[in-house]
Amino acid sequence: MTHKSPIAVVGMAGLFPGARDLDTFWHNIIHKISAAGEIPDSRWIPDLYQTHGPRAHPDKAYSTRACLLDDYRIKPGDVNLDADLLAQLDPLHHLVLGAGKAALANCNLSSIKNDRIGISLAAIALPTSSANLMTCAILENAFEEKLFNTSLDKTALTPNQCAGGRVTGYPASLLAKAFDIRGTAFTLDAACASSIYAVKIACDELWANEADAMIAGGVSRPDNIFTQVGFSQLRALSPSGRCAAFDESADGLVVGEGAGLLVLKRLEDALAHGDFIYGLVAGIGLSNDMSGNLLAPDKEGQIRAMKSAYEVAGWQPTDVDFIECHGAGTPVGDLVELQSLHDLWKGLKKTNNKPCAIGSVKSVVGHLLTGAGAAGMIKTLLAFKHKTLPPSANFTRPSKNSPLVHNSPFKVLTEPEPWATKDSRTPRRAAVSAFGFGGINGHLLLEEWVPGAHPSKNPGTENKASGISVSGSPGPAIPMAIVGMGAAFGNLGSLREFQEVIFKGTPAMAARPANRWKGCDALVAERYGLGDLPGAFVSDLIVHPGRFHIPPNEISDMLPQQLLMLQIAASALTDAGLPLRGKRPDMGAIIGIG
Template sequence: ALLARALNLGGGSYTLDAACASSLFAVKLACDALQAQRADAILAGGVSRPDCLYTQVGFSQLRALSPSGRCAPFDRSADGLVVGEGAGILVLKRLADALAQGDRIHAVIRGIGLSNDIDGSLLAPASEGQLRAMQSAYAAAGWSPDAVDLIECHGAGTPVGDATEVRSLASLWGGLAWQPQQCAIGSVKSMIGHLLTAAGAAGAIKTLLAFQHRTLPPSLHFNAAPAQSPLLDGPFRVQTDPAVWERRASDQPRRAAVSAFGFGGINAHMLLEEFIEPDPAVPPPARTARAAVETPAPARPAVAIVGMQTFFGRLEGLRAFQEAVFTGGPAIAPRPPLRWKGAEATATEILGNAGSRGAFLETLTVGVGEFRIAPNEIADLLPQQLLMLKAAAGAMQASGFDGRPEQPRMGAVIGIDFDFAATDFHLRWRLLQAAAAWNARHRLGLDPQALARWQADLADACGPPLTAVRTLGALGGIVASRVAREFRLGGPTFTVSAEAAAGVRALEIGVRALQQGELDAVLVGAVDIGADVRNLAARHGIRPLGAGGAVRPFDRGADGTLPGEGAVALVLKRLDQALTDGNRVYAVVGGVGAADGGAIPTGLPGEAAYCRSLGRALSDGGASPASVSYLEAHGSGDPAEDGLECAALHRFFQQPGQAAAPAACAVGSLKAIVGHTGAAAGLAGVVKAALCLYHDMIPPLPGFSEPADERWHHGPFHFPAFPQYWVRDRRDGARRAVVATITADGGCMHVLLEGVESAPAATAYEKTD
């Protein structure tokens, strides 16, 4: 979001975490958006600048760090990875646009394959997952694997990882008539170390430079392959010296592949082709040019929500959530007594009374054997990982995915935000340093042995030391991999972060993957346990929390939002498949829109950005503003955000030709019930709106008495005071609802949902669960 604001980019922004494959995942999603005409140019890549102490201690605990400090991919002396830092960004355009605009074209992306290992551990890679990613890329490009002359491998220098990657390549080429050592391989990690989330960008840029200089680039520190390695007698050779890269034929472009594999079994494989300037004397084939104009875009399949589960505050499960939605019963309660133990005085000094009430999670119960996690490891995981697993399990069961069969064409995308609990290890290390300084400054007179004992006591009081289990347990991005491994999902699996829109962005990614036919089902989720005192103190400094004890969206008495905590999970399928499978269909995702355009001093997106996002969602779903009869607003109870949303809604709905009938559209906000649930807020609103469509009910807006803005007295909106039937004329088409999300960093997202009448009839019991 900061990059988008700095460069004045208005098309939407987000970050993702697919571990060491993150950069290539970002490029793949950018390519999808470009091909679907949702953007004209996109910046995609990766950045990695982690805390040095954390990476060194954490990777040492995982036994992945090189003791020698030397990264030697594929060599028999390889003893681990070396951490690097950096960033790499690619500017992507459709090829036709780049040609028309006279851009310098470094290469053409012909295919990208993504996958997740179905079985195995979170740390050990599996060939079956890597192979599926590679095969997907070559199928998209229409290439045979032996069409490439250069493979920029993941090659991190870990013996197990390198051996697995070479076996995967050998299997990929197994049925081909190759020549010994015909294909050069290498890894830029031998030169700059492992850039973690930016590793794929580094490998891609190295390959682009190889095209530019027509040179096969070298890889360092390779002398001899391990015993029994496929490198000894296979089609691959580690390129140890730069060499001229000759084309196979004068008119045949050079071709290369880039791999990136990450913790959790996340895999990506990208195919690049040298761009050869077209001969200006040769016009493009007339048939191709005509087809580009005349061939209509294929109709996109509708995507249905077929399973849902929620946990917010004291509302444990979808049934409790539904009852709160339709009765208007807030889940806001006093903060649990021990939540900020030891920090109450500091919190009161910073927050005052703010943060004393919210929708807090008080307990999180995990049964023995409920998940494939060793009982002695559960306490060492971030609670958000376990909470997301519980929500995912409920959604999977509700959508008919009982048991744990392999699901190679099902992925998982989870919205998350930063969990401050991951910084507790740094506090422990800081105390070890600070104690020595305190001893000297305050003349405590502790001898070395007494000082060491005091340091150990202080550190243990702060929290446990970093171990291998805790290293993985504190990685927020691993939550999606845990979901995939638990339910044996083989499709793309990763997390996204976009502030309050994180879950909605995950929903959009899942919808697009289904519409493109890449997956048959997607588990979409979001989780945030954001009432950590450090998080609230930071956010309170940007936009004050409410002190009145209730969230009152759009009301004259609103004084700010309150914190909420929880998780939400949805399962998506194409509508035709859902109906064939007899699934319950809560709603259809009609369209998704996004925009950026925030003012840096305020962080608010601005009316124009909100209207662009809303307009894109309606256009994506082929709907008019007048057809929307329920709006699940962002409605945070913060006067600045509510004022912006009020102004933008009236501006949009009162444009010429778009006005709806007076008071035709009901307005609600879930935050009046569960507070602002951070990364889960937008997707929680989607669940609420889907329940409204499924039950044909309009929910009340609790706590609302008098609008803060006079414009609410006029125009197409009203605030329901009690639940009511969602009455409509069948001639007007399906019921439609819009869900709005505003982020604190200047972004907006909107989702258009539609009711479905052709779904299987539900029993009275089903209608309430």
């Protein structure tokens, strides 16, 4: 991200646990009201008795507490969607539509054509309640047929019924359809950093003049059995059901759900349209860890993302007064994040010598996964609005090994404080971090809009202690070259095989492999209208042990598409003449999944 003119936040909305509007959300933050509670019986499929179990027991959840947002449904008259379709949609879709409606009502888009408005939305690629129910119906029907020799219910599902189970690509396109938004619309998943990635892509669309307004943010509302059991198996879930980020009592994360959306414009357009400006996006840094593991992140990757954001903004780390941390409540993850911040600030001093306030909204609404960054950004923008440094819930004192103990430049607030500035022309500045499982990092810088105080960038400055240098204006656009390719389509396992089929005009379609649906083939074919349609199916994947440094006992647990992705990425690197091993801090990866 090269520095360009700031992006203005001109609208925002959120649906969060315990708060269906932003006034309530802010009230809960200021008063440290946690939304954590027992998961109701209606949310467990199978039931709680079958799912709950002791710690580290296979396929069991050792905590039945989460921060949930139940019974939210948007009314048919509020969106431009067929009533039958709306009735079939998953609760996740209703959250997206509800947050989208509120965000659009909170801004001014009357001067912008619909085809110049786009959507960049983060949503987790996990089964939703509706998707899980569809799968359960198929399996239950198949089991009944096998056990009791009953006839299968092969009633075909309607398109609207199928839509309710769509997870990965549907939320953004549904939002676009509901409000007649005709620009770019897509959904992404970058783990817990997803919302910041969504905002980054939205900013890029605006800077490239591909859009004049973008709706960006995140939503998360998977079936809780996957999050409760999954995080239990990772031993990341809080046994106490209480998120206490940075506190000595922290014992893990508490899952949350909800949606948060921002409406973004270029600053000059926002001023021309007379928009209310909640704040400015001054810089965003993205990175991926090159070491560490799922639950033990690498601080080098986090620092790389943070430095990148400050380079873009032209700030030094000490320019911010508040940092909305990732702060998931996992002792190891929180410790690494604090170490990253201390390393970044090493040798630097704030001009007012006051500790920088830090906190985590997860102590109030839980960990919203792909929506976590959106909750953090909205919290920070509300802090600008109210000129108040917000506290964190469930914090009393740091652990003995925490960097917060010894002369730390950071402080977790336990009560709200007035957010003072040096003078009337100095804007409030803050940072938001979101660090995803597996090492996907995002750091976003926000600045209060103070007329006459901009531009805030200070070109050409450099701080030796932090290693952050601020570059000047962006250079000319550089043409992109494709230097390596890899491919596998169906049983065509290489570029050469694909090339031969294309040039010879030989069909690559084949019959569906036997038992593709694990004994439910006939039922699935009928209910989903597949019949005997041929396709380009991948029947076998052969992975040589050690090629990707994956323990052999873990390969069997991986999804076929994950192994296929690794193989094709390796082929593309080889085709480009690049080694498979080695650190590549300036290389990224974008993978499309279906």
